[in-house]
Amino acid sequence: METSFSIGSSKDVNKLIEENMGFIIKSVSGCTHRYISIENDDALSVGMMAFAEAVQKFDENRGNFYPFAKLVIESRVKSHLAKETKYISESFEEIEEKEGEFASREVLTDTDNMQEDIDIFKNQLELFDITLDVLVQCSPKHRDTRRNAVSLGERIAEDEYMTGIIYKKKKMPVKETALRYTVTEKFVKGNKKFIIAVMIVFYKKLRSLSAWIREAVR
Amino acid sequence: MYNKAIVFEINEAYAIVLDDNGNFLKVRKKNDMKVGQKIFVLSEDIINCTDESKEKSITKTSKAKIKRKYMKWLYTAAATIVVITVLATTILRTSTAKADSMVYIEGSYGMEIKVDRHDRIKSIRYSNISKDTDNNTDNDTDMDTNKDTESGDNSNQDKWVGKNIDDVLPDIIREIDESQGEEVLDIKYSVSGHKEKRYEKKIKKSIDDYKDKVKKDRMQHDPMKNPPPPDSRDGEQEKYD
Numbered sequence: 001m002e003t004s005f006s007i008g009s010s011k012d013v014n015k016l017i018e019e020n021m022g023f024i025i026k027s028v029s030g031c032t033h034r035y036i037s038i039e040n041d042d043a044l045s046v047g048m049m050a051f052a053e054a055v056q057k058f059d060e061n062r063g064n065f066y067p068f069a070k071l072v073i074e075s076r077v078k079s080h081l082a083k084e085t086k087y088i089s090e091s092f093e094e095i096e097e098k099e100g101e102f103a104s105r106e107v108l109t110d111t112d113n114m115q116e117d118i119d120i121f122k123n124q125l126e127l128f129d130i131t132l133d134v135l136v137q138c139s140p141k142h143r144d145t146r147r148n149a150v151s152l153g154e155r156i157a158e159d160e161y162m163t164g165i166i167y168k169k170k171k172m173p174v175k176e177t178a179l180r181y182t183v184t185e186k187f188v189k190g191n192k193k194f195i196i197a198v199m200i201v202f203y204k205k206l207r208s209l210s211a212w213i214r215e216a217v218r
Numbered sequence: 219m220y221n222k223a224i225v226f227e228i229n230e231a232y233a234i235v236l237d238d239n240g241n242f243l244k245v246r247k248k249n250d251m252k253v254g255q256k257i258f259v260l261s262e263d264i265i266n267c268t269d270e271s272k273e274k275s276i277t278k279t280s281k282a283k284i285k286r287k288y289m290k291w292l293y294t295a296a297a298t299i300v301v302i303t304v305l306a307t308t309i310l311r312t313s314t315a316k317a318d319s320m321v322y323i324e325g326s327y328g329m330e331i332k333v334d335r336h337d338r339i340k341s342i343r344y345s346n347i348s349k350d351t352d353n354n355t356d357n358d359t360d361m362d363t364n365k366d367t368e369s370g371d372n373s374n375q376d377k378w379v380g381k382n383i384d385d386v387l388p389d390i391i392r393e394i395d396e397s398q399g400e401e402v403l404d405i406k407y408s409v410s411g412h413k414e415k416r417y418e419k420k421i422k423k424s425i426d427d428y429k430d431k432v433k434k435d436r437m438q439h440d441p442m443k444n445p446p447p448p449d450s451r452d453g454e455q456e457k458y459d
Contacts, residue, residue: 022220025258034249035257038222044258114254118226132227132234135242146240209236212224216240 013052023066024051027073032081039110042084043077050076110208117206124200128170130193138193147217149191152181153198163203172196219261225253232265319411321383323421325394325404335412337382383417387424395428 017024025036028047036044053076054069062068125131140146156162162180166172172192178185188195201209223235223243228251232244237259244265251257318335322328332340378386394405405425409417 022260025220026260029248029258029260032249035251035255035259035263038256038258111252111254111256114224114256115252116254118224118253122227132242133244136234136244139240139242143239150240209224212236212238213240216236216238 013055016055017048017051020051020069023069024048024073027070028077031074031077043080046077046080047073114208117208120204121197121200121206121209124204125197127167128193128196130196134193135197138191140191140194145187145191146194148183148187149194150198150213150217152177152183152188153195154202155181156195156199157202163199166196166199221259223257223259225251225255225257228253235259319409319413319417321417321421322408323390323394324406325391327394329390329394331383331390333383333411333413333417337384337413339379339381339383339386341379384420387420388428391421391424391428395432 024047025044028043029036032043050073051069054065054072057072058065058068122132125135140149156166156177159180162177165176172188172195174185174188174192177183177188177195198213200206201213221237221239223237223245225233225235226242227234228247231247233247233251235243235245235257237243243259245259245263246265248263319333321331321333323331327344329342329344331342334340378390391405407418407421407425409421411417
C-alpha cells in the first residue's frame with residue numbers, strides 16, 4: 001500500500017477502489033467490529049462510496065490521503081449504522097404484523113445451502129476421525145501441492161472401488177492409492193487427511209463447497 | 219492483503235474458515251459470524267498456526283529447562299535425605315546398642331535397669347521412693363538422681379550387672395519387696411525398648427510367682443493371718459452367740 005496518495009488523472013475511481021479494497025475492508029471492519037460479508041454487505045458499499053468521496057474531496061496539500069480516507073469511511077459507516085438501527089426499531093412493529101406472511105415463505109439463501117453442505121461435510125469427516133482443527137494443521141501449505149491434493153481427491157471421489165475401500169477401512173490405503181494414481185507414497189501419506197476431506201466434498205456432491213474448492217485451485 | 223473465505227466452524231475463541239486458496243485457516247472470532255457465511259478475511263485476522271507451534275515449542279523448551287533446573291534441586295534434596303536417614307539410623311543403632319531396653323521396677327524404691335540386646339544387665343540405677351517418703355517434695359528429684367551410694371545396697375546391684383535379667387528377676391523383685399516390708403505386695407513396673415512385651419510378661423510372671431510364694435510362706439509361718447475354713451468360723455460364731 002502506498003504511503004502517500006496521488007490521484008493521477010489517468011486512474012478512475014473504480015480502479016482506485018479495486019486497488020485499495022484491502023484498505024476499505026479493514027477500515028469498515030474496524031468500524032463495525034465484524035467480518036465484512038462478500039455478498040450484499042451494506043457497510044462495505046457505504047465504505048466504498050466513502051472512499052470514492054474521499055478521493056474526490058482530497059486536497060494533496062493537506063497531508064496523507066489514507067488517514068483522511070479512513071476518517072471519511074469511518075464517519076460514513078457509523079452514520080449508516082446509526083440510521084440502520086433506527087430503521088430496524090421503527091419497522092419492528094410492521095414486521096411483527098407481517099410475521100405470518102414471512103413465516104409461510106421459506107426462502108433458502110446461499111448461506112443456508114452452504115451451511116447444509118458444511119454440516120454434511122463435518123459429519124462425514126467424523127467418520128474418519130478428522131476435525132477441522134486437524135485440517136487446519138494438515139492442509140498442504142504449498143499451492144501446487146494443494147492443487148495436486150484436490151485433483152487426487154476429486155479422482156478418488158469418482159472411483160467407486162477406492163471410495164468403497166476408504167469408507168470401509170475409515171482410512172486411506174497409502175500404498176494402494178500411490179500405485180493406483182501414480183503418485184508418491186510420501187505425497188499421499190503427508191496429505192491423506194486433506195485428500196479425504198476433498199474426496200468427501202466431491203463424493204457427497206456438496207455443490208457449494210465443490211464449486212468453491214474448484215475455484216480455489218484453478 | 220485480504221482473502222475471501224467461507225466460515226466452517228465457530229468456536230469460543232476462534233473460527234475456522236476455508237479461504238479462496240483452498241486453505242483451512244483459523245481466524246479471530248468477530249461479531250455476527252455465521253456458518254456458511256462468505257467473508258473477507260484480512261491477514262491480521264488469521265491466527266498463524268506456525269507461530270502457535272513455535273510458541274508451543276518455545277514453551278516446551280523453557281518448561282524443559284525449568285524442569286531440569288528443579289530436577290537438580292530435587293536430586294540434591296533426595297541425596298541429602300538419604301544421607302541424613304543413613305546417618306540417623308547408624309547413630310540410633312549405636313545408641314540403642316548400649317541399652318536395648320530399659321526396665322523400671324518400683325517397690326519400696328525404684329530400680330532402673332538397663333538391659334542390652336543379649337538380655338544382660340548393663341547397669342542398675344535406683345531411686346528411693348519408699349511409700350513412707352511419698353509425701354516428700356524431693357521425691358521426683360530422688361527418682362532422677364543416681365542413688366547408688368545412698369542405698370547402701372550397692373553391692374547387691376553390682377552383683378546383678380552382667381547377668382541375664384531372666385535369671386536375676388526373682389531376686390530383684392524379692393529385694394524390692396523385702397525393702398518395702400509390707401504385707402500387701404505392690405510392685406509396679408514399666409518397660410521401654412525393643413523387648414518391651416517380653417520383659418513385661420517376664421516381670422509379671424516373676425511378681426506373680428513371688429506373690430504366691432510369699433502367701434504360702436506367710437500362711438505357714440503366721441497362722442493368725444491364715445483364715446480358718448468358713449465352716450469352722452461359723453461354728454465359732456455360734457459359740458459366741
